[in-house]
Amino acid sequence: MKKSGLWLILLSFLSFSSVFAQKGDAEVRINMRDGSIYNGTVKVMNIELTSDYGKLSIPFADISQIELGIIPEKKNKTKIDFQLKQLLNEEETTRQNAYEELMKMEIGEIYLVEDFISSESYTMVEGIYTADELLSEIMLKYGVKELVPYDMISFGTSFSMGGISSFQNVTLKTEFGMLTIPRNKIETFEVVYVPGENQNNQKNIILQASKHISGNVNGGWLNTGIIVKKGQKIQITARGSITLASLSNAKYTPDGPEGTAKAAYTYEGAYPQYGMVVYKVGEQGSMISAGSKYSGSVKDSGVLYISIYETVYNAANTGTYNVTIKAF
Known part of the structure; x- marks a missing residue:
């Protein structure tokens, strides 16, 4: 695009x-x-x-x-470059003195060490107090897993x-x-x-059977963009029809297998049926049945996610559910 x-x-x-x-x-x-x-x-x-x-x-x-x-910082580049060169010295005491000074650098100056090691003029030195050792230790000191600017x-x-x-x-x-x-x-x-001046937030969302399946580890749960607070009331309504290739191409509605009687799910204990609309709060939240009509209060604070319940994902699934969510 x-x-x-x-x-x-x-x-x-x-x-x-x-x-x-x-x-x-x-x-x-x-x-x-x-x-x-x-x-x-x-x-x-x-x-x-x-x-x-x-x-x-x-x-x-x-x-x-x-x-x-981590924002790169180069205000002390000249001084740090000089000390880094001392790490190439054959004398261990010289390397140690430079190493101990370099360990005092700021987090944004780590890039200078990385640049030094990746330069064409850099050669590995045997022994301790080396630039490679410094890079590993300084990243550990600041808890840096990866340098991203x-x-x-x-x-x-x-x-x-x-x-x-x-x-x-x-x-x-x-x-x-x-x-x-x-x-x-x-x-x-x-x-x-985030608190809102208008708490009657409403969104209309389409759940795709070819993607939004709870068993799909790659995007199976749709992030609604609605952030709820513990105790806040929500309403979920859904309609539509899907075919799950993962379940012998059987047809399903938001309440489960086609022909399942509609129910108003208002409690956490209702175990979901295959094909049913489900939701959770937060990526690690517990899955809760919603079906075609749900009203209740959330038990946690965080982002609201919705999906179609099925433990096995098959990209050949077809159909969609049109879902309306209100947060009060």
């Missing part, structure tokens, strides 16, 4: 979803590079993203996750885009008080719930 075409789709999507105004604090989950996790609330804001497609202002309510890259923002039901974002240090309100968390210590920033 041409950049201009994708740009128009993104703008249309963001214009539509920004109808749901944002007020108050948003619930978030912050995954740190050292493996620790913080939960709390932050002030709602828009995130500016500069990418190859131009500049986007993304409403906070549309964001599901931000994977924070840009942020990746996931938003809406299916869009994600990389670029340089306005995301900086986070002031997080927790049950233990206020925390200021430096950007470079954060690996991912997940938006759990």
Whole structure:
């Protein structure tokens, strides 16, 4: 797709979803590079993203996750390059002194070590206190798994885009008080719930039997883009007909096998039948039966996902369900 075409789709999507105004604090989950996790609330804001497609202002309510890259830093390049060259010295003491100084570098300066190792003039030195050893240890020190110089923002039901974002240090309100968390210590920033001025959010979604099957590990659960809060009421209605090639080409409706009586599912204990519409809150949430008509309160906070229940996925499935979801 041409950049201009994708740009128009993104703008249309963001214009539509920004109808749901944002007020108050948003619930978030912050995954740190050292493996620790913080939960709390932050002030709602828009995130500016500069990418190859131009500049986007993304409403906070549309964001599901931000994977924070590591911004390259070159202000001390001359000094670091000199110390890196000392790691090629045959004298172990010289290498050790340079190594210990280099271990004090900032996270964004790791790129300089990588560039040094990948240069044509670099030769491996035998012994300890080498550039290769330094790269491994400094990445371990900062909890860096991979050097990525840009942020990746996931938003809406299916869009994600990389670029340089306005995301900086986070002031997080927790049950233990206020925390200021430096950007470079954060690996991912997940938006759990964003309050809206209009809580009667409604979306019409199409579930495709050829893709949206709960047993399909590659996109089987459709991200609705609706973020719900624990205790919030939702309504799901669905209609349509599908044929599941995985089940001898039998026909199904949102309530299960064709001919199944419709039921109003209002409790978590209703075990799903094949072909039934199901939902969950969060990627790791428990699957709950919805059928053609569901009304109930969610047990967790997070993004609402829906799918068609079947344990075996077959791309030859046909048909669709038209699903309407309301969150109050």
